[in-house]
Amino acid sequence: MPGKKAAHETQVHSDQTWRERLRYFEAEQDALLRTIREFVEIESPSDNKPAADRMSRFLAERFAAFGGRPRVYPADDFGNNLQIDFPGREPGSGPGREKTKPVLLLGHFDTVYPLGTLATMPCHVADGRMHGPGVLDMKSGIALMLFAIEALQAWHSGLPRPVTVFLVSDEEVGSSSSRKITEALAMESAAVLVLEPAAGPRGAVKTARKGVGGYILTVKGVAAHAGLDPGKGHSAILELARQITAVSKLKDLRRGLSVNPGVIRGGTRTNVIAAEATAEIDVRIKIAKQAATLDRKFRSLKPFDKRCTLTIEGGINRMPMERTASVAALYKKAQAIAKHLDWKLEEAAVGGGSDGNFTAGIGIPTLDGMGGVGQGAHAVHEHIVISELPRRALLLAGMIESV
Secondary structure (H helix, E strand, O other), X not given: OOOOOOOOOHHHOOHHHHHHHHHHHHHOHHHHHHHHHHHHOOOOEOOOHHHHHHHHHHHHHHHHOOOXXXXXXXXXXXXXXXXXXXXXXXXXXXXXXXXXXXXXXXXXXXXXXXXXXXXOOOOEEEOOEEEOOOHHHHHHHHHHHHHHHHHHHHHHOOOXXXXXXXXXXXXXXXXXXXXXXXXXXXXXXXXXXXXXXXXXXXXXXXXXXXXXXXXXXXXXXXXXXXXXXXXXXXXXXXXXXXXXHHHHOOOEHHHOEEEEEEEEEEOOOOOEEOOEEEEEEEEEEOOOHHHHHHHHHHHOOOOOOOOOEEEEEEEEEEOOEOOOHHHHHHHHHHHHHHHOOOOOXXXXXXXXXXXXXXXXXXXXXXXXOOOOOEEOOOOOOOEEEHHHHHHHHHHHHHHHHHO
């Protein structure tokens, strides 16, 4: 097998060795596709615990077959989160020898698609692409983890270093059941590689992500008959409209700060002056210090109509993943691996958040967007580009070695 070298010697592999490794994954491409299809055809929406638990059990069995030790974290409202530990070949023991920290491979198996979506959006291959619900975001990423681990075991007669895989069940809905576990595992790891989809059709890895949050602004007014007593009412809807105008002025796109009132509810009947109205507001920030400033502005909102009252709930859920020196260093390692294949691996900063925001936010070196290449995440045209799979698997295997 190609690449039988000690851990952390990736940089001395020859171009020929890297090409042989790529051919290894090209020969495995059909098996990799079959695995991805298996994963996609086990539907696992975030809000369906029985379905998500079925996926968790299936993944535990698949990773255990390659020597992983599964650990299940039960969750009440979502699927059970899954950790799989793979031991590495330790360099020996004695004075001055420290245990090698694992690399954390991070991902999620929940999807945004309701149970039954496969009936109208079946998993299929066409024109060099595999289509299906969750195929890009991010079941192909989980399959890449499995195949990279299998390859490293073959090349090194065992993993060259410990690897921890953590697959969460609720990333698409805020990671409330998994966040603390993610952060605890990251603190014990040398680095985190996030198998979320790559950025764009060129397959860039993600070295920065915006922070993500949400606020719920509720207005309580005074109800009255719109025809008989219009002067006695104080409309929560009218007040909310004024507040939305004020809140929208908080955005500063030049500085990477966006504010979007996305859902509005209010009123009961057209002939009743509304007693209550609510807006759900999405916010995105580029740098961590924007969080406190934005939060203060939200919580200092005052009613225009003094007979109305405001309630503000929410905040930033995921702090930004900023391009720190440690993130840039991981990207440099990934670039070096890609260069052996004459592959110009690009980096990107994106507006969406992932669980990589959590690990980067606590100072652990994190590289995101290590997963499949494609388009249409969360959409009916979601797909991956099949020809990109071998080198994405090789990139992941190389990064596990070199971190």
